[in-house]
Amino acid sequence: MTIRVAIVDDQALVRSGFAMVLSIEDDIEVVGQAADGAQAVELLTSTPADVVLMDVQMPVLDGIAATERIVAAGSAKVIILTTFDREDYLFAALRAGASGFLLKNADPDDLVAAIRAVADGHALLSPEVTVKVIARLASGTDPVPGAPGPPSRATNGAATHRAAAPDSDAARAVQSLTARERDVLTLLAEGYSNAEIATELFVGESTVKTHVSHVLAKVGARDRVQAVVFAHRAGIVGAGD
Structure with missing residues (x-):
């Protein structure tokens, strides 16, 4: 094409x-x-x-x-x-x-x-962009209005690598994900491409694309940017990084 x-x-x-x-x-x-x-x-x-x-x-x-x-x-x-x-x-x-x-x-x-x-x-969503999005989350500012879940509360000027406190709506949405979908979301939020996720999980890239589509639908994210925001709000990634 x-x-x-x-x-x-x-x-x-x-x-x-x-x-x-x-x-x-x-x-x-x-x-x-x-x-x-x-x-x-x-x-x-x-x-x-x-x-x-x-x-x-x-x-x-x-x-x-x-x-x-x-x-x-x-x-x-x-x-x-x-x-x-x-x-x-x-x-x-x-x-x-x-x-x-x-x-x-x-x-x-x-x-x-x-x-x-x-x-x-x-x-x-390059790793550099991810860091900027996380920084806004850590400060309690909604980085992308319309992304799933309400803005998290400020975390005393938290560093960019610390996750904001998980919110209840995001935590509930996580429960709808299968274990493999959660793995995919975690890697996606860490900046992995579909090909890299496929290598990490020992599956085909087409399988990864299917998992990503399911994740976006289940958490109500429009795209990977919003999925990354969701993952940090839900506390899936970020804590202790």
Whole structure:
């Protein structure tokens, strides 16, 4: 299957660079480019795409607002690309429904892998992003509004590697998981990819995909990002790390 990609950035040189990187991949086709968020929204009304690479700071309509419109319309999945390692961009992107978040200085191989993962229905949650999400949980701030369970209480300025106190709703949802589903959720929350989970549990990757789907449905998570938030709220991972 060919993955159709649209590139959105207000710098023509950046767009050309990404297009060049992707042009050598047999399973990826760049189907369109846009210089701002408004152009991106308009582009996707006439040009189907599977994944959009979206800059943040752009004229007319910024990348976060454009992402919200694109996701709401079901036009495509969005990976936010930015030169700024800022938490406000990260969490705004997650709230807008982005499926991934990468810095522009990421390796080309990481960009290609991210596109394939998002096109395959996964959220791109790198260990670095996981740490930022956990930090918000530890401070008692809801990192991704709409994620399963209410915000946890603050934990006296807890360090990023400590889990927030488990909440009762999340704890009850855990009871619906099988032992293997709980194993999958634990590894998922620790940043493992499907392939890595399959290796760890000695099962096929297709089996892992099935388990992940069941986990998301049972805990009421939209994607892997919300599943990670859930795992920490439920106390499945994080304590004593």
